[in-house]
Structures are given as C-alpha cells and as structure tokens.
Amino acid sequence: MAGAAYSRSSIATRRAARRGQSPTLSYSPDTIAAFLAVFGMTFIPLLGSKGALLFLMAGMALVATNAGQALAALRREWMIVLVALWCVMSFAWSDYASLTMRYGIQLGLTVMISVAVGYRLAPLAFVKVVFLTSTMSGLASLLIGRNRGDGMGYLGIHASKNALADASSVLIIVALAVLVDRRLSVRWRLPALASLLMGTMLLIMGQSSGALVSTLAVIMVFGAIILLQRMTPHMRLVVIGLSIVLFAGIAVLLSSMSDQLAAMFLDLTGKDITLTGRTDLWAVGLGQIAERPFFGVGFQAFWVHGQPLAEQLWADFGIKTRQGFHFHNTVISNAVEIGVPMTVMQTLIFFGAAGACLGWAIRSPSAASVFFALFMVRLCMLMWIEVVYFYQFSIATGIIIAAICYGHRAKDRGHTSGTQAGRHTDDTTAA
Numbered sequence: 001m002a003g004a005a006y007s008r009s010s011i012a013t014r015r016a017a018r019r020g021q022s023p024t025l026s027y028s029p030d031t032i033a034a035f036l037a038v039f040g041m042t043f044i045p046l047l048g049s050k051g052a053l054l055f056l057m058a059g060m061a062l063v064a065t066n067a068g069q070a071l072a073a074l075r076r077e078w079m080i081v082l083v084a085l086w087c088v089m090s091f092a093w094s095d096y097a098s099l100t101m102r103y104g105i106q107l108g109l110t111v112m113i114s115v116a117v118g119y120r121l122a123p124l125a126f127v128k129v130v131f132l133t134s135t136m137s138g139l140a141s142l143l144i145g146r147n148r149g150d151g152m153g154y155l156g157i158h159a160s161k162n163a164l165a166d167a168s169s170v171l172i173i174v175a176l177a178v179l180v181d182r183r184l185s186v187r188w189r190l191p192a193l194a195s196l197l198m199g200t201m202l203l204i205m206g207q208s209s210g211a212l213v214s215t216l217a218v219i220m221v222f223g224a225i226i227l228l229q230r231m232t233p234h235m236r237l238v239v240i241g242l243s244i245v246l247f248a249g250i251a252v253l254l255s256s257m258s259d260q261l262a263a264m265f266l267d268l269t270g271k272d273i274t275l276t277g278r279t280d281l282w283a284v285g286l287g288q289i290a291e292r293p294f295f296g297v298g299f300q301a302f303w304v305h306g307q308p309l310a311e312q313l314w315a316d317f318g319i320k321t322r323q324g325f326h327f328h329n330t331v332i333s334n335a336v337e338i339g340v341p342m343t344v345m346q347t348l349i350f351f352g353a354a355g356a357c358l359g360w361a362i363r364s365p366s367a368a369s370v371f372f373a374l375f376m377v378r379l380c381m382l383m384w385i386e387v388v389y390f391y392q393f394s395i396a397t398g399i400i401i402a403a404i405c406y407g408h409r410a411k412d413r414g415h416t417s418g419t420q421a422g423r424h425t426d427d428t429t430a431a
Contacts, residue, residue: 030120033062035129037113041395042133042167046140046157052393059113062120073119073405074112079349080404081115083390084108086342087299094298095307103300106392114398118405123368126402128188130371131178133395134171135195138202141167154205159324162386164202165211166396169378171199172215176222177371184367214381218374278328278385284313285332289340296339330383334390349404350389354380356407369410372403 040047040054047054063070074081088104091097117126141156141164148154153161175196179189203211288297288309303310305322314322327333335343354376361373379388379400390397 028125029065030062031125031129033058033065034117034121034126035132037062037117038129038395038398039133039136041393041398042137043140043157044393044395045159045163055113055393056109059109059116063112063116066120069119070112070116073115076119076408077115077401077405079345080111080401083338083342083346083349084111086338090296090298090301090338093295094301096298096301096304099304100298100301103392107299107390107397110392110394110397111390111401114401115405117398118402123372123406123410124366126406127174127177127368127371130170130399131174131188131192131195134167134174135191135198137167138171138195138198141202142198153207154202156202161206162208162211165206165208168199168202168206169211169215169218170375170395170399171195172203173218173374173378174371175199176219177367177374180370181367210382210385214378217381218378221377222370222374281313281327282329282332284309285327285329285336288336289332292339293335294339294341296335296337296342299337302336326387328385328387330387330389333387346389350376350383350400351380353400353404353407356411357403360407360410364410368406372399372406375399376403 036058037055040051040056040058042051044051044055084104084107087107088101091101091104094100121129137157141154141158144157146155146157148161154164155161156164156167158164158167175192178184178192179196181189203215288302301307303323303325305311311322313319314325317325319325327336331343331347334346354373357369357372357376361369379396382388388396389400
C-alpha cells in the first residue's frame with residue numbers, strides 16, 4: 001500500500017517537473033491512519049481516554065480496510081498474538097477477573113493494530129510518523145512547563161519524570177536516526193537536528209539517571225553500528241569476537257573492584273545500596289513467582305487497590321497515589337502476572353527482535369534500521385531496572401511490536417535478496 005503510494009507520488013513529481021509545475025504532495029491513507037493512531041498513543045498522558053479512543057478508531061480503520069492482510073500478518077506474528085491471548089485468558093485464575101479481562105483485551109487490540117501498522121507501512125514511513133509525533137510531544141511538554149512538586153525534575157505532559165525521560169530518549173533516538181540518513185532531504189534532517197537538541201534538553205530537565213545513562217550507552221552503540229557496517233562480513237565476526245573477549249576481561253577486572261564501583265555509582269546517582277528499594281521489591285516479586293510459577297496472579301492483577309501485599313508495598317514506599325508503581329524489573333514483573341513459561345516466551349520474542357534489528361542496521365543502515373536497533377538496545381538495558389514491555393495503549397509497546405514485524409521481514413530479506421535490495425525495501429515498500 002505505502003509502496004504503491006510512494007510510486008504514484010514519484011510519478012506525479014516527475015510529471016509535474018516536466019510540465020514546469022511544483023510537485024503535488026500526496027499522502028497514503030494508511031500513513032494518515034497510522035499517524036492518527038500513533039499520535040493518540042503518544043498523547044495519552046495529556047488526552048487520557050480520548051487519546052486511547054483516537055488510537056482505537058484510527059487503528060481499527062486501518063485493520064478494516066484490508067482485513068485479509070491484517071489476519072495474514074497476525075498469523076505471521078503468532079508468538080506475540082499468543083502472548084496477548086494468554087494475558088486475556090489469565091482472567092480465569094485472576095483474583096480481579098474483570099480488570100484482567102479488560103486490560104487483556106486492550107493489550108490484544110494494541111497488538112492487533114500495531115502488527116497491522118507494521119505490515120501496512122514502509123519502515124521509513126513508520127519512523128517518520130514516530131519522529132513527527134515525538135517532536136510534537138516534546139513541544140507540548142516545553143509549552144506546558146510543569147515541574148514536580150518537590151522541584152526534583154521536570155514533568156511536561158507526563159505523570160512522572162521517568163515517563164518524560166523515556167519520551168525524550170525516544171525523541172533523541174529517532175531524531176538521530178533521521179539526521180544521519182543522507183538519503184533523506186534537508187526538510188527532514190534540519191528539523192531532526194532541532195528535535196535532537198530539544199530531546200537532549202528535556203532529558204536533562206527530567207533528571208532521570210537511568211534514562212541518561214541508557215541514552216549515552218545507546219549513542220555509543222550507534223557509533224559501533226557505524227563502524228561495523230563499513231567492514232566486510234568476515235571482519236565483523238573477528239571484531240565482534242575480539243570485543244566479546246575484551247568485555248569479558250574487563251568484567252573480570254571490574255568484578256574485583258565491585259564495592260568501590262558500587263559506591264561510586266550510588267554517589268553519582270543519589271541512590272542507596274538497595275537502588276532506592278528495588279532490591280526489596282525484587283525479593284517480594286520472586287516470592288510471588290515461587291507461589292504461582294506457571295500461571296501467575298493474572299495480567300495486571302497485582303498492583304490493584306485492595307490487594308493486601310500491594311497495599312503494604314505502597315505504604316512502605318510512601319506511594320500515596322497508589323498507582324504508577326511496579327517491580328522495577330521487566331522479567332520479574334511479568335512473571336508475577338503471567339507466569340514463568342509465558343514470560344520466557346516474551347523474553348525470547350523481545351531479544352530475537354533486538355538481534356534482528358541490530359543485524360538489519362549493520363547490513364543495511366538507514367533511518368529505519370538504525371532507529372529500531374537503538375530503540376531495542378535501549379530497552380534491553382532498561383528492562384533490568386524498569387518494566388518496558390508489554391503494556392496496553394503504550395507507544396513503547398507499539399514500537400516494540402513494529403520492531404518485531406520489521407525485524408522479521410528484514411531478516412527474511414537478508415537471507416534472500418542481499419543488502420542493496422534490503423536498502424531499497426527500507427525506503428519504498430510496505431509489505
């Protein structure tokens with residue numbers, strides 16, 4: 001769809017040029033629907049249920065216009081569909097069945113729409129949509145000018161400084177990916193430079209040490225991708241092998257200095273030895289997993305008002321709002337809710353997509369491949385201290401699922417068509 005729209009636009013541009021007229025811009029209906037859906041999810045912190053409704057309306061319109069293709073895409077991505085179905089089915093053993101079913105259905109709709117977007121839009125078109133909506137979100141946060149009550153961080157349109165930092169980090173990554181793709185015109189790359197600066201400013205204002213460290217690490221990974229893509233495949237293997245040996249040696253060396261390094265890290269971040277209580281939360285989560293290892297307590301059925309242990313933890317940690325709190329570890333949090341086997345499947349899906357996107361970025365660097373690779377690498381770093389997947393009506397979940405779809409397709413192309421075909425497909429084809 002998007003590829004056909006691109007071709008028609010190119011033909012119209014050439015004809016207009018021959019006639020001496022200004023080219024007429026044309027937009028694919030698929031791209032417009034995807035933009036509205038992503039916009040709705042991005043602005044849920046500001047619009048609330050209206051943002052979720054916009055996401056559902058635009059997303060379901062995209063699905064309905066080509067239901068056959070959407071079903072084929074869902075069959076192709078059956079593993080992530082199975083995870084969503086398990087979350088819905090967990091109402092059968094949840095102590096809060098109505099909430100679990102409601103949130104599970106919402107996650108299922110998020111997965112359905114995100115997969116449809118991943119198979120209807122060209123990767124570059126999706127990245128442009130994320131760039132535009134993230135930039136708009138950043139501008140809105142600057143205009144609102146809202147700080148935390150204690151002055152310890154900027155909030156913007158978000159409910160917490162960590163949420164602002166996450167959004168700012170995504171803006172930095174997508175702006176960087178657009179900026180370095182020389183195949184894009186100045187009308188994209190120049191605004192990307194401005195968005196990169198805005199995202200950096202918001203990230204610093206958010207005062208989230210985890211987001212700052214992960215974003216800096218992602219920029220280093222970006223440099224490594226640039227270096228690797230300039231090498232031959234055999235040289236890449238040699239460099240990667242030597243890097244593994246080097247990092248292993250460094251890890252052994254640093255392990256002998258663990259106490260000093262831990263103290264230094266805690267001083268720099270202002271955290272205590274429990275990482276602001278995270279280790280205590282992990283202990284509670286592991287205890288819950290031991291009690292219900294296979295099924296879990298049910299999707300999003302732990303942090304519920306009235307749940308005795310959740311109430312106790314909220315009280316212990318001084319969370320007066322009794323919301324927006326979790327186990328600060330993706331694997332532990334998800335295993336508590338949906339059990340160990342399904343969490344293992346989630347983890348395999350996630351790391352498989354991350355590996356596919358990294359390989360795609362090295363083989364065929366572009367705005368799309370670099371964005372998805374860096375986004376997934378960042379989440380790989382954060383998943384051990386935050387909960388990064390899978391939430392309903394979450395822009396992060398939408399991007400992850402798109403990365404899964406595009407990563408699979410890029411991996412398939414890598415086996416069959418070579419680098420040049422992959423590069424062409426990144427920019428022009430939809431599915």
